[in-house]
Amino acid sequence: MIAFTLNGKQVEVEADPLARLLDVLRDELGDTSVKEGCGEGECGACLVLRNGEPLNSCILPVGLAEGCDIVTMAGLRETDRGRALIDAYAREGAVQCGFCIPGMVIASEALLNRDPNPDEAAIRTGISGNLCRCTGYDLIVKAISSAAREGKGLW
Amino acid sequence: MNAVEVAVDPFTFEVKTENVWTIYDVGYPVDRLIVEGQAHGGMSQALGYAGLEKLQMRGGAFLQGNMADYTIPTSLDFPATRVQLVENPYPFGPFGAKGAGELVFDGGAPAFALAVQNALGTEVHRLPLTAEAVMTLVHDAGGRK
Numbered sequence: 541m542i543a544f545t546l547n548g549k550q551v552e553v554e555a556d557p558l559a560r561l562l563d564v565l566r567d568e569l570g571d572t573s574v575k576e577g578c579g580e581g582e583c584g585a586c587l588v589l590r591n592g593e594p595l596n597s598c599i600l601p602v603g604l605a606e607g608c609d610i611v612t613m614a615g616l617r618e619t620d621r622g623r624a625l626i627d628a629y630a631r632e633g634a635v636q637c638g639f640c641i642p643g644m645v646i647a648s649e650a651l652l653n654r655d656p657n658p659d660e661a662a663i664r665t666g667i668s669g670n671l672c673r674c675t676g677y678d679l680i681v682k683a684i685s686s687a688a689r690e691g692k693g694l695w
Numbered sequence: 696m697n698a699v700e701v702a703v704d705p706f707t708f709e710v711k712t713e714n715v716w717t718i719y720d721v722g723y724p725v726d727r728l729i730v731e732g733q734a735h736g737g738m739s740q741a742l743g744y745a746g747l748e749k750l751q752m753r754g755g756a757f758l759q760g761n762m763a764d765y766t767i768p769t770s771l772d773f774p775a776t777r778v779q780l781v782e783n784p785y786p787f788g789p790f791g792a793k794g795a796g797e798l799v800f801d802g803g804a805p806a807f808a809l810a811v812q813n814a815l816g817t818e819v820h821r822l823p824l825t826a827e828a829v830m831t832l833v834h835d836a837g838g839r840k
Contacts, residue, residue: 582762633728636736664770671762676739677770679732 544605546571547615557603562586564602565612573613573642577671584670587643588612594650594669613642616649624691625649625683634683636675643670648684656695657688697738697802701810708829710746710811715776717802722785722793734778734799741803743768745822 543552546569553568565571565588574597577585581599588597589611590604616622625645628634635641644667651658651666658666663681672680688695700714717734724730747766751758759765784791804822811829812819817836821828 578762580761580763633732636729636732660775668769668771671767671769672736673740673767674736675732676735676737676776677768678735678739678775681770681775 542602542606544607545609547611547618553602555602557606558601560598561588561600561602561605561610562597564605565597565610571612571614573617575639575642577639577643582671583640584643584647585640587646587670589646589650592650592653594647596669611646611649613645616645621649621652621691621694624694625687628683628687628690629680632679632683632686634675634679637673640670640672640675644672644680648687651684652688652695656692658684660685697741697806699742699803699806699810701807701814703811703814703829708826708833710814710824710826710829712742712746712773712807715742715774715803716779717776717799718779718781719795719798720781720783720793721795721798722788723782723791724780724795725790725792727780730780730795731778733795734780735776737797737799738776738778738803739768739773741800742773742807745804745807746824747772748823749825 541552542555542557543550551569553564555564555568562574562576565574574588575585576598577583579598581596584596586597587594590608617626625648629641629645647667647670651663655662660681663684664677667677667680696718698716699712702711702713715738717738719734721730747768749759750765785793808819808822808824811824815832817832819832
């Protein structure tokens with residue numbers, strides 16, 4: 541049994557400790573907010589927070605989640621910070637196809653937790669591990685800046 | 696219309712994109728936010744195609760097999776594109792609109808190539824203009840200027 545906290549709830553799964561956290565989240569725990577893009581740690585679509593640190597769940601063995609606090613988009617969207625980010629992404633039109641967006645929002649949350657008032661260069665660095673093919677990055681950068689402004693005090 | 700400003704490093708032959716502008720006439724943009732978003736995304740893809748995305752084939756198979764060696768742009772590769780739409784309602788389209796779609800992808804790469812051509816004073820006929828490609832162009836033209 542591997543036990544960890546998923547979005548604030550205690551979960552236990554019977555899984556090979558070397559199984560990818562991504563697969564356990566999606567297939568065993570039904571959390572499909574985590575997306576698989578490249579499956580090899582390059583694109584960031586499967587980004588989750590482990591004890592607040594952003595990690596690609598496609599290359600994270602579930603054994604390394606044991607006893608940890610895992611946050612995904614499904615949990616983040618229920619929080620004030622998650623809602624502030626979602627509103628900002630919608631307001632700035634920062635979503636074209638949307639496949640990279642759960643990972644982008646997780647990266648945004650991790651960035652704003654570290655630096656609640658980032659400039660454009662800091663935002664671009666903060667999301668540089670997340671690939672986006674069709675939105676481009678300009679409006680995502682604007683959205684994060686807008687979230688930081690409108691959601692002042694949340695981070 | 697697309698305009699790209701670049702600087703070429705004469706030692707490493709890397710191309711740095713300094714500024715990017717786009718202006719499109721899509722008739723009347725029915726959903727302005729989405730059309731502008733499409734323009735940002737299209738330009739990002741076009742610049743990747745122009746400057747980064749090397750794809751070679753050998754024996755019927757691609758040599759670039761993953762996201763590590765087929766490199767698409769990250770948020771750090773290009774500066775923000777300045778997008779403008781010309782509101783010019785089209786009498787034959789619904790609500791005055793024309794299509795936008797892949798229009799936004801078409802002009803970026805030629806603009807990037809011409810900017811590099813201007814910087815080098817050497818004709819450019821191939822994409823992508825990676826540092827290796829620029830070095831070869833400069834070498835074939837008789838060395839550094």
